[in-house]
Amino acid sequence: MLHVRMLFGGDDRDMDLRVEKVANSKRKQEVKNIYTASFPKEDRMPFGMMLMMSYLWNTEFLSFYDRDTLCGFVYMATIRKLTFVMFFSVAENLRSKGYGSRILDEIQSIHANNKIIVSIEPCNQDADDIEQRLRRKKFYTNNGYEETGYCIKLGGKKQEIIIKNGAFDKREFMLFLMLYSNFTLIPKIRKC
DSSP states (O other): OEEEEEEETTEEEEEEEEEEEGGGOTTHHHHHHHHHHHSOGGGOOOHHHHHHHTTSTTEEEEEEEETTEEEEEEEEEEETTEEEEEEEEEOGGGTTTTHHHHHHHHHHHHTTTSEEEEEEOOOOTTOTTHHHHHHHHHHHHHTTOEEEEEEEEETTEEEEEEEESSOOOHHHHHHHHHHHTTTOOOOOEEEO
């Protein structure tokens, strides 16, 4: 269990952040509710498939709790020294309270020696939700993630690749995705 001291609006309060495997949780439906509320249908994997994949040696589907309050979840895969965060969300009513940063810290703690990759929607000025995209990118950069200058097309959508804990290696990430997908995915990674 990770024990963190946080400041909330000037008040000191203890936060006990604990991690639980979603597949073993009695609160799967609550995690699914956060997942479906956070990602458009066309961007989501089937929830049941995520649960099944989490039994594989290289996939983790984790939920995070502050005492008994479900704060959020992460779905990620690791091969060798590379971890790819595919889905990550904090419950909508708990956003901007420090939980997202604490969850990223826990991911880093779990995979201390790994490069950690996240893909986000690019911050194109003509995007309808540009403010949201800029906030998301700022959240990650404030938490130590850096631009790579590369983008990938996932599910028909262009995503910007950001990284923490090392330099981005296009070949390494392509091999990661091919291995993870059992060579069913040949990723298109290009300069943004």
